[in-house]
Amino acid sequence: MTDFKIHHRDGEGVSIIELKGYLDAHTAPDLETAFQKLIDEKKYNVVVNCRDLSYISSAGLGVFMAYVEDIRKNMGDIKLTNMSAKVYNVFDLLGFPLLYEIFKDEQEAVLRFGERKK
Amino acid sequence: MYDVVSVAVKMEFSSLVVIREFVVILSFVLISLYIINRYKSSPHSAPKGISRLFLMIVLSLLFIGIAIIFQPPEFYSRDAMNFYRSAVFMIFSTLITLILAVLALYIMLTLRDLVFFKRKKTTRRYYLAYLVFVFAACAGELSFIHLEDMFIPHIFYAGAICLIVMNSFKQNWIVYLSKREKVYSIVYSILLFISLIMLDVFLASGLGSNNAIVSYSKPLHSFIWLNAIFGTIYFGVAFISTLFHLPTAEVFEKKQSELNSLHNLSRLVTQVFDFNDLVNTVTQMTMEVCDARSVWLELFSFDDKTGEMSVEVVSKKNITHEEIELYGKSDSTQLRRYILDSPKVLLIEDIWFDRRTKSLKEKGVARGSLLSIPLLSHGKLIGVLHATKEFQNSFDQEDIDVMKTFADHVSIAIENSRLIARSIERERYHQEMMVAQKMQKRLLPQQLPVISAVEFAAISESSLEVGGDYYDVINLSDESVGIVIGDVSGKGVSAAFYMAEVKGIVLSLSKICRTPRELLLRANDTLLSSLEKNAFISAVYAVLDISKATLTMARAGHCPVLYISDETSELIKSSGIGLGLTNGSQFEQATEERIIKLKRGDICIFYTDGITEAHNENMEEFGYERLVKIARECRDCSAEAMKDEILNSVKAFIGQETYSDDVTLVVVKWLGNSN
Secondary structure (H helix, E strand, O other), X not given: OOOXXXXXXXXXXXXXXXXXXXXXXXXXXXXXXXXXXXXXXXOOEEEEEEEEEEEEOHHHXXXXXXXXHHHHHOOOEEXXXXXXXXXXXXXXXXXXXXXXXEEOOHHHHHHHHHHHHO | OHHHHHHHHHOOHHHHHHHHHHHHHHHHHHHHHHHHHHHHHOOXXXXXXXXXXXXXXXXXXXXXXXXXXXXXXXXXXXXXXHHHHOHHHHHHHHHHHHHHHXXXXXXXXXXXXXXXXXXOHHHHHHHHHHHHHHHHHHHHOOHHHOOOOOOHHHHHHHHHHHHHHHHOOOOHHHHOOOHHHHHHHXXXXXXXXXXXXXXXXXXXXXXXXXXXXXXXXXXXXXXXHHHHHHHHHHHHHHHHHHHHHHHHHHHHHHHHHHHHHHHHHHHHHHOOOOHHHHHHHHHHHHHHHHOOOEEEEEEEEEOOOOOOEEEEEEEEEOOOHHHHHHHHHOOOOOHHHHHHHOOOOEEEOOOOOOOOOOHHHHOOOOOOEEEEEEEEEOOEEEEEEEEEEOOOOOOOHHHHHHHHHHHHHHHHHHHHHHHHHHHHHHHHHHHHHHHHHHHHHHHOOOOOXXXXXXXXXXXXXXXXXXXXXXXXXEEOOOOXXXXXXXXXXXXXXXXXXXXXXXXXXXXXXXXXXXXXXXHHHHHHHHHXXXXXXXXXXXXXXXXXXXXXXXXXXXXXXXXXXXXXXXXXXXXXXXXXXXXXXXOHHHHHHHOOEEEEEOOOOOEEEEEOHXXXXXXXXXXXXXXXXXXXXXXXXXXXXXXXXXXXXXXXXHHHHHOOOOOOOOEEEEEEEEOOOOO
């Protein structure tokens, strides 16, 4: 259960976080740290790639809620991409698609940030 | 008396002698048995036994001396008939033989104790062999045996002397004497040696008093003589070997006291609650064992946040706090710094001239040497045991070793007391959680409403002591019942608090809100202000209208309600967002209501994601399909049976008794007519 990894890379004006494994109450603090770091570095355009995310619990979902307000206040956003059906179902049940933009593909999300800049 | 003499005269003389000898030997054996019995009951340590023996020998020698001075000339004949010639001789010879025989017995018993000290298997054998030869030699002296001219008695004597020599090397008792006792023992051994030689010389002499013994009983004379020789040789050897043991006596004594103190310490270490007792014992023992001038034990504690160190002197002997501070903190010396930097044994041979402590000279600290032993627990420095001695270069390896052992004991005791404190804390926490669990159980319905047209069954189990799942079945009016299920994000205590809050909100709103949607909207408004940013609650609220046979429900991000009818199975996933996730208007827009028209036998199953996300060891999830399938197959069951069936299936699937998430299940079965 505790097998969880975060990979962070920077695109053009966009920070991309790749999640891998199980995001639950035990591993949520790791993601919190990652978000806090982005906010400290004033990187507010965040794409979270969930391609390798196999499970997300309510505590994991809570992490997005904890930081999205700060990020949006600074004209940024968190966009979620590449979710498996199972993970999407968890997001969907809670109504997250109404709160976050969720894309099939990471590139779409990056492009979306670009559009808004113009 | 006259009769006895007249009978004796009539009898043949030799047979009279034999009878007399038997009577003498028999009476001595009886006296011996009495003395041996008495002797056993008296406590006898080696030095005490020796001094008592010495006193007896001196008194006996005095008696002999007086006898020699006053002995009449007829004593000089060794003829056995002497005995019958004069009453004075008769009484005197009986007295001196008895006194010396008893003395010999005491010599024998005292030596037995000394020889048997820390005995081995062979010790007893050699001693018994000695006794056998002594008795054989004595028996050989019986007048009626007539061995005087033969070779055999010489063998007995020679054997006895050989065994005396062999037994004389059993001197283990000396080793265990203290130095003081060894000095005493040297004096007593030499005195005993000399006095016993005097006794030997007397017994070998042709003095009249000696003749009195010989003519009284030859076997007893041999007995006395052999034991006197044994005593002479034994104490001679004892004198020499004590002399050789004397130089090592101090070392041996120190080792002994180390052993004793370690034994006491080990006992104390297990009594963790007497921590002060332990540290005081440690400093006291260091004082004694190392012969130190002053000893003190200081413990360090580090502040968790600032990392600042505080020092507490838990025990000190013969030193003031001011002086300890001089040693420890003085700006120029910073002795504590040295130990903190490298927690190793610190030995300062000369306080005045070592570069690390030389400033202490000006501060008026006395000259001497200092030894500081760090206390380590899990490789971490937790304190230091210090000792000073009056002279330079006076700590030796023994001192270092023994103080290290003491320091280890203190470390273990500290570790023990911390472990106990921690386990008490844990136990307290556990008790609190049990109370919380009990209270949370009471937040859930103790009894479900009993209504003729509906069957209810419900269960909620937490994966930890307390959880964030919540359900309730509320009687709204005669015609309607509210059913709510909720799941607070996260687990444990924080979730449990929110769960209690949700219950309060739902209960109060259920009385005033007309529709499920309205209730959820208002609950969201209330919760939004009180929840932490990362916390939210998923919930379903449904109102069962009994007269209309409808179930109206609204979903706030919760698992879809499973609706089972004869024809269909449906996961009712009406649109909605979790409570506490977004502001009122967005929430209001998103939340829709569903109305289900119930037919007889329809079942609605409310559950939390603990059911659908329950996973087995291959990380497979129980999932919706299994839930739907089981519910479908069991749709003719009662609500209670349905609940048990689902729960058992989940347990069977995960393959263990404990859930990884809170599990809640509410089953509603409609038994009324459809409208």
